[in-house]
Amino acid sequence: MKITVRLQINGAEARFEVDSTERLVDTLREKAGLTGTKVGCGIGECGACSVLLDGKVVSACLVLTAQVDGAKVATVEGLGKAGELSDLQGAFVREGAIQCGYCTPGMLMAAEAILARYRRPTTEQIRKGISGNLCRCTGYAKIVSAIRKTAGRRAIQRSGR
Amino acid sequence: MKALKTVGRRPRRLDAEAKVLGELVYPSDRCLEGMLWVEVVRSAHPHARIESVDTSAAAAVAGVVCVLTAKDVPGENAFGIQIQDMPVLCHDRVRYMGDAVALVAAESRAAAREAVARVRVDYEVLEPIIDPEQAMQPDAPALHPGGNILHRGHFQKGDVEVGFKKSAVIIERAYQVPMMDHAYLETEAGVSYYDDSGSLTVESCGQYVYRDQTQIARALGLPLEKVRVTAPYTGGAFGGKDEITVQIHLALVTYHTKRPAKMVLSRDESIVSHTKRHPARMWYKTGASKSGKLLAVWCRLVSDTGAYASLGGPVLNLMMEHCAGPYLVPNVSVDGFAVYTNNGFSGAFRGFGCTQACVAIESQMDLMARALRRDPLAFRRDNVLHKGDRAALDYEMKTKVGAEATIRAAGRGKLYRTRGKFKRDRSEHTRSMAPYIKRGVGVASQMQGLGLGVGLPDYAEVELNFSPDGAVTVRASTSELGQGAYTAYAQMAAECMGVPLEKVRVVGADTKTTPDSGTTTASRTTYAVGNAILMAAGKLRAELDKRAVGLEGISVRETFHLPVADVKLGDGLPHLLYSYGTHVALVEVNTLTGEIAVLAVEAYLDGGRVIFRTGFEGQSEGGVAQGIGYALFEEVLFDRGRFLNTNFDTYILPTSMDVPADIRTVPVEVKEDTGPYGAKGVSETCMVGVTPAILNALHDAIGVRFTRLPVRAEDVLRAVLERRR
Ligand code: FES
Numbered sequence: 052m053k054i055t056v057r058l059q060i061n062g063a064e065a066r067f068e069v070d071s072t073e074r075l076v077d078t079l080r081e082k083a084g085l086t087g088t089k090v091g092c093g094i095g096e097c098g099a100c101s102v103l104l105d106g107k108v109v110s111a112c113l114v115l116t117a118q119v120d121g122a123k124v125a126t127v128e129g130l131g132k133a134g135e136l137s138d139l140q141g142a143f144v145r146e147g148a149i150q151c152g153y154c155t156p157g158m159l160m161a162a163e164a165i166l167a168r169y170r171r172p173t174t175e176q177i178r179k180g181i182s183g184n185l186c187r188c189t190g191y192a193k194i195v196s197a198i199r200k201t202a203g204r205r206a207i208q209r210s211g212r
Numbered sequence: 213m214k215a216l217k218t219v220g221r222r223p224r225r226l227d228a229e230a231k232v233l234g235e236l237v238y239p240s241d242r243c244l245e246g247m248l249w250v251e252v253v254r255s256a257h258p259h260a261r262i263e264s265v266d267t268s269a270a271a272a273v274a275g276v277v278c279v280l281t282a283k284d285v286p287g288e289n290a291f292g293i294q295i296q297d298m299p300v301l302c303h304d305r306v307r308y309m310g311d312a313v314a315l316v317a318a319e320s321r322a323a324a325r326e327a328v329a330r331v332r333v334d335y336e337v338l339e340p341i342i343d344p345e346q347a348m349q350p351d352a353p354a355l356h357p358g359g360n361i362l363h364r365g366h367f368q369k370g371d372v373e374v375g376f377k378k379s380a381v382i383i384e385r386a387y388q389v390p391m392m393d394h395a396y397l398e399t400e401a402g403v404s405y406y407d408d409s410g411s412l413t414v415e416s417c418g419q420y421v422y423r424d425q426t427q428i429a430r431a432l433g434l435p436l437e438k439v440r441v442t443a444p445y446t447g448g449a450f451g452g453k454d455e456i457t458v459q460i461h462l463a464l465v466t467y468h469t470k471r472p473a474k475m476v477l478s479r480d481e482s483i484v485s486h487t488k489r490h491p492a493r494m495w496y497k498t499g500a501s502k503s504g505k506l507l508a509v510w511c512r513l514v515s516d517t518g519a520y521a522s523l524g525g526p527v528l529n530l531m532m533e534h535c536a537g538p539y540l541v542p543n544v545s546v547d548g549f550a551v552y553t554n555n556g557f558s559g560a561f562r563g564f565g566c567t568q569a570c571v572a573i574e575s576q577m578d579l580m581a582r583a584l585r586r587d588p589l590a591f592r593r594d595n596v597l598h599k600g601d602r603a604a605l606d607y608e609m610k611t612k613v614g615a616e617a618t619i620r621a622a623g624r625g626k627l628y629r630t631r632g633k634f635k636r637d638r639s640e641h642t643r644s645m646a647p648y649i650k651r652g653v654g655v656a657s658q659m660q661g662l663g664l665g666v667g668l669p670d671y672a673e674v675e676l677n678f679s680p681d682g683a684v685t686v687r688a689s690t691s692e693l694g695q696g697a698y699t700a701y702a703q704m705a706a707e708c709m710g711v712p713l714e715k716v717r718v719v720g721a722d723t724k725t726t727p728d729s730g731t732t733t734a735s736r737t738t739y740a741v742g743n744a745i746l747m748a749a750g751k752l753r754a755e756l757d758k759r760a761v762g763l764e765g766i767s768v769r770e771t772f773h774l775p776v777a778d779v780k781l782g783d784g785l786p787h788l789l790y791s792y793g794t795h796v797a798l799v800e801v802n803t804l805t806g807e808i809a810v811l812a813v814e815a816y817l818d819g820g821r822v823i824f825r826t827g828f829e830g831q832s833e834g835g836v837a838q839g840i841g842y843a844l845f846e847e848v849l850f851d852r853g854r855f856l857n858t859n860f861d862t863y864i865l866p867t868s869m870d871v872p873a874d875i876r877t878v879p880v881e882v883k884e885d886t887g888p889y890g891a892k893g894v895s896e897t898c899m900v901g902v903t904p905a906i907l908n909a910l911h912d913a914i915g916v917r918f919t920r921l922p923v924r925a926e927d928v929l930r931a932v933l934e935r936r937r
């Protein structure tokens with residue numbers, strides 16, 4: 052039996068017919084064509100599938116699409132565009148926080164959640180905030196500094212306002 | 213030399229924007245019209261004889277298009293980088309849990325998975341061979357026609373007995389290092405289809421498209437030119453995608469169905485099926501004089517290569533080659549064995565044998581320094597190899613040796629110079645906890661052969677194109693695994709063609725459109741492809757002087773052959789070129805809980821001149837994380853040949869909380885005369901020394917020598933309790 056689910060993905064309304072067991076990550080990758088969200092483990096351990104669900108970071112491999120009817124989903128594809136990277140994406144590029152890049156989309160979503168939660172996160176808060184996102188290539192150092200610098204820049208922007 | 217414009221700088225990675233936008237299409241993201249999903253039926257036992265395979269129930273599942281078994285392999289049913297001893301689909305026997313017995317292709321992944329469960333295989337279960345020592349006994353059942361010893365080696369320099377007689381200190385220890393998974397974040401994946409010209413095309417995740425092409429063509433009985441392989445980008449590899457993974461299976465399905473096909477391994481399947489870092493046991497006896505001169509190294513190295521050869525022979529060769537570290541030792545005796553068992557399957561992994569040997573020799577060096585009451589760095593420096601010296605296996609070091617420079621740089625670094633202060637600091641702890649906190653600083657030094665070594669074909673061909681609008685295109689068949697090599701290629705091409713970096717494009721890893729640049733392994737690509745780029749640029753500039761650039765632009769090709777040693781001791785043995793490194797680690801141990809924290813690491817790395825500075829640091833920082841994993845967390849566990857931990861809930865990787873925020877990478881740029889702009893490579897040496905530096909720091913902290921990896925909190929607690937007794 053198919054269930055009809057409505058989602059708002061990166062601001063756009065979408066409708067899907069899904070089985071009750073379909074995972075959100077598969078809906079995104081296979082039905083919505085949003086392959087920016089990755090799969091690394093399928094059991095909620097690696098964070099490659101991290102997306103924001105109504106503003107909270109979740110592992111999309113653990114969410115059933117049928118459970119989240121009406122939710123707002125934010126994926127990496129909604130962050131920026133070619134030539135118009137978001138400040139966070141720009142910082143990842145400048146700091147060299149990317150190697151194979153397979154963890155990057157999930158890392159960016161986890162980082163957005165940290166930045167939404169703390170105005171000026173400490174290094175420890177950042178390290179904790181991304182501890183659910185595995186990266187096998189970078190050793191995390193440049194990822195942490197990209198997030199810290201983005202927080203700094205956002206704080207300056209806020210105070211300038 | 214005039215000032216360099218792009219080489220040595222920090223440009224943005226060429227692929228950075230596509231990666232942060234989520235737009236880069238990885239093998240697992242590919243989707244083709246009308247494609248089939250392929251799933252593999254893997255062995256139910258670590259060792260068994262196949263009595264029969266019944267696919268009828270599987271074939272009857274709705275949506276299933278075909279079920280393939282050994283009889284459907286049209287060519288040679290065997291593959292392997294060096295020795296083709298691994299079946300594409302097993303027909304009579306299975307030797308590990310990852311062995312493939314049948315393939316299912318279906319309209320949906322769900323249907324394919326359901327059908328996998330319905331393939332009925334009857335086995336006669338055989339006793340698994342799990343202990344390499346027993347496997348070597350003459351009466352042990354043979355896993356392969358040649359017996360269970362895949363490869364053995366014995367090398368001797370001087371006379372160790374004489375060396376030990378003269379020694380004031382002799383240290384004897386046995387070391388045990390675990391099987392390690394590469395744990396690249398993207399599992400093995402790819403698609404296959406017939407392209408417009410009728411070539412069976414496999415877009416996948418390998419590390420050497422031309423070798424994959426050969427392996428696919430051989431198994432399918434096709435001429436090489438009928439097979440095309442691409443693999444420009446993948447989500448990490450570290451050696452684990454060097455051997456064939458999904459490529460032949462994909463090709464087989466498309467060959468039989470004439471339809472596009474897709475495969476993505478689940479994490480469990482990935483861990484069970486692909487090659488690993490060889491688990492090894494290493495017995496060492498080393499001696500030094502009272503004045504602190506190394507006099508003898510004796511060792512016996514046994515590596516468990518698992519079910520099939522892959523690169524088990526060359527890995528053992530490098531383990532033997534690097535058994536005495538970057539040191540001058542007058543008397544050496546080494547015996548090595550690579551042994552078949554039913555414990556999974558091992559092969560290439562960052563460090564390639566050096567990783568294992570370095571754990572042992574650097575622990576021995578530390579123990580000897582302690583016994584002699586010598587400063588551990590000074591002891592290393594006093595014994596270090598120099599150009600012109602004879603290495604452990606008794607050949608001459610003919611290129612610049614940067615080992616001493618990295619040791620001296622480490623000695624000048626903050627961590628080592630002011631280690632007393634770091635070790636005393638308890639400011640992060642409460643007064644009641646502070647007495648239970650112990651800190652230590654450890655060092656390790658190492659060398660790492662660059663390139664495939666003597667006796668193995670090792671060359672890189674590239675194509676350079678100059679177009680009428682002044683753009684330069686580099687075509688090379690190596691893969692971008694994350695290491696940043698394409699950016700380094702572009703920097704070198706921009707530099708030597710005198711164009712801005714924005715004008716350079718890199719096209720990679722396609723047997724149809726890029727020339728054969730060799731493997732993406734062995735720390736070789738920046739050096740090998742870089743040299744070919746320089747050669748091609750010279751030719752291109754000469755052409756540009758001679759004639760006008762037509763609409764097509766001008767293309768040239770050049771091939772660089774890696775220089776090799778003038779002696780041959782074995783396959784890939786020895787090397788002419790090495791990278792060097794010295795690591796310093798600060799660890800903290802909580803003796804109440806046993807918890808270990810790595811607080812800071814400094815890496816002094818001689819990879820020659822640095823081309824892409826951000827990439828160099830990135831390799832180093834990632835190497836530190838993997839070295840921490842090897843030291844403290846990672847081990848593939850077995851119960852009589854059956855895998856026990858096959859996903860990230862039980863196979864534990866270092867997280868952002870386990871890797872120090874404080875990693876300092878200091879390039880020690882000993883320029884290599886034969887390198888492009890003086891470059892060598894760094895992608896292995898950046899990891900190998902980290903693990904023993906941590907072991908040595910643990911010893912410094914709590915006075916306990918750990919000889920078995922990984923060291924877990926419970927091991928620390930047990931050791932601390934034993935010492936109190
Ligand atoms: S794929 Fe969802 S957490 Fe790993």
Ligand code: FES
Nearest residue numbers: 151154186187188
């Ligand atoms: S960049 Fe490869 S996993 Fe993070």
